[in-house]
Amino acid sequence: MPPISSAPVRAAPSAKAIAKKKAIQKMQATLRWHERDRKQRKQRKTEQYEYKRYRLELVKQQHNKVRNIARNALRDVREDWKLGPLRPNRVSGLQEGMYGVVTERSLSLTALPKHLSQRINEDREKQGLPPQHLVVNDKIYLPYVVGDRVVVIAGREKGKIGAIQAVDKDALMFTVQGVNTQYLDSKLLAGGDPTDKTNRAPHEIQFGINDIRLVIPYRITTASGRYIYQDVVVDNVILERHTTGVDPFTGIDYGNDEFPAEHRFDPETNLPVFKRYIAGTKRAIPWPWEKDEEKLKEKEDAVVAQEKPGFLTRVRRLPNDLRERIAARRNAAARAEEKRLEREAEELSLVDSDIAESQQLSGTRTDRPDNILTYDDDTGRNKSDPTDETLRNFSPTLAYPPFPAGLPTELLQEVREKRREAAQDALDEDTPRVSRAERRKIRENERKKREMETMKTPLQLRWEVMRAKQAAEKKEVDREQLLLALGKHMQGNGIELTPKRSQAARNAEKQLDVE
Structure with a gap:
């Protein structure tokens, strides 16, 4: 137990x-x-x-x-x-120089609530579209940053390309440099000029995230095998966590392998690092600061290569150096030839001007005919302007230009009369003249006729078509045959014809027999 x-x-x-x-x-x-x-x-x-x-x-x-x-x-x-x-002057007093200026009240923007921004992404995912931005730990991450080139796809600035100058993450708004510029009250700007009386300064107004798209250079291979870069518009940009490639902490390149999870943050800000890609592809789009780092690295590599060129490098560069030297000599020869031609043209112009001055001083004209008769009563330049010593031998006439100054005014009335007579002769005398009232009446009748045509019913149109068809099918009766038939009918009824009508009937019968 x-x-x-x-x-x-x-x-x-x-x-x-x-x-x-x-x-x-x-x-x-x-x-x-x-x-x-x-x-x-x-x-x-x-x-x-x-x-x-x-x-x-x-x-x-x-x-x-x-x-x-x-x-x-x-x-x-x-x-x-x-x-x-x-009417009052509305741009005077306190409003002077403020016409068409954007005020602070019109410039204020409303911040987008965090839950609403998250709901926007959820709605886009339901529609099968990628999210416009990411919200991680109540922080908004956008696919566009300062320095990116974007194109405007809506509004009056549609089609313009510019670089992003400022970003408002709370309102999802972007300021594009040099695009959508409006006048703003200079008092609202930090760098406004207090001495400016107009109080107006040009300023860029922001765009929404739906009104812009990213523009990147895309490499294209031509038929000849060369590479060229063209600007392309990226419709959708996807943000993903930076898990492969270069470790932000150690700088080690892991390639396609993932580096440690604790290193997936920015060492300085301790915020998650994101990479952006073209939607539907794995083509990464570098951030602006990455481009600057790449350019700086390329420049440093180029400087190092220039400082220490090796034998093989000099041999490879030899053909290019020769081409550059030959091209430089050709350009120098072309510039020298252009300068020589310019000097010759200047010398020719100076010679022509000297010849013209000598002819003017001598009083000779090369284009004046020899058979021009001169009279003592002609008013010459030497009489109208006797103080001009160089032009005393010049005598204007009516045979060749230049003509006297008052000639167009004297002939103006006569020219008008000749034109009026020619226009009167061109009119046809047999053409009937229609008064203004008659023309107005004709136009009114035509207008009423057109209105009547548009007001006809389908039945009326059908009747008109039938009448036109009957008129087209109706055969014309010969007058001689009709008279002959009437004569026979009258004889058959016992009515005697006159001798004249009998003779006409016999002639008609003979003509029919001949035909």
Whole structure:
């Protein structure tokens, strides 16, 4: 027999105690559920409030930037039209130099709530589209950064390309350098000129993330085997965590293998590092700072190569050096030839000017005919301007230019009369003249006729077609045959014809027999 334990025996719980314990557990679970539900409802209420506030701010911005401005402009135009000369000067006083200037109220932007930005990505994933941005630990990561070249795909600046100058992550807005420039109140800018009376300064207005696309140089192989680079627009850019390649901490290149997970953060900011790719491919798009590092490295390599060129390098460069020297000599010879031709042209122009001056001083004209008769009453240049010693021998005539100064005015009236007579002779005298009232009446009748044509019913059109068809099928009756038939009919009925009609009937019968 087993030894009997000396420990006190605990009595089994009664049914009442068990029921009480279950009730307590149920109440505790209910309290936990209500607490969890209360937190969820509070979060939903907060998100709904933020979303409603965001929508109201967008509507308010739309009113301030577009509708209110347009309404006020129309109101001012109506008031100016009613007042006429008494209209006020709206660009004077405090508003002087502020016409068409963007104010601080119109420039303010509304930050996008974090949960709404996450919801936008979820909606895009449901539609089968890649996310526009990433939200990690309540931080927004965008595929476009300062220094990227982008193209505008909407609005009045559509098609323009520029570099991103500033990024607003909270509102998902980008400022593109030199694009969408508007006048801004210089008081709002940090570097504004306080002495500027106009208070206007050009400033770039931001674009939304849906209004721009990334532009990158893409290498294309031509038919001849050469490589050329062309700008292409990337419609979708995918962001992925940087897990392969160069380790940010150690600088070791792992290739396609993944480096340690604890090294997948930026050593300076301790933020996750992302790589961007063209959607649907594994082609990586370098960030602007990576391009700068590559250029700096290439420049350093080029400097090192120039400082220490080896024998093989000099041998490889020899053909290129020879080509460059030959091209330089050819360019120098071409420039020398151009300078020589310019000097010859200048010398020829100087010779021509000397010849013209000598002819002018001698008073001779090479283009003047020898058979021109001169008279003593002709008013010459020597009489109108006797102080000009070099032109005293020049005598203007009506036979060759230059003509006297008053000749066009004297002949103007006569030329007009000749033209009027020629136009009158060209008119046909047999052409009937129609008065203005008759022409107006003819045009009115034509207009009514066109209106009647358009107002006809399908049945009327059908009747017109049938009448035209019957008229086309109707045969014309010969007058002689008709008279002959009438004569025979009259003779058959006992009506005697006159001798003249009888002779005409016999002649018609003979003609028919001949035919």
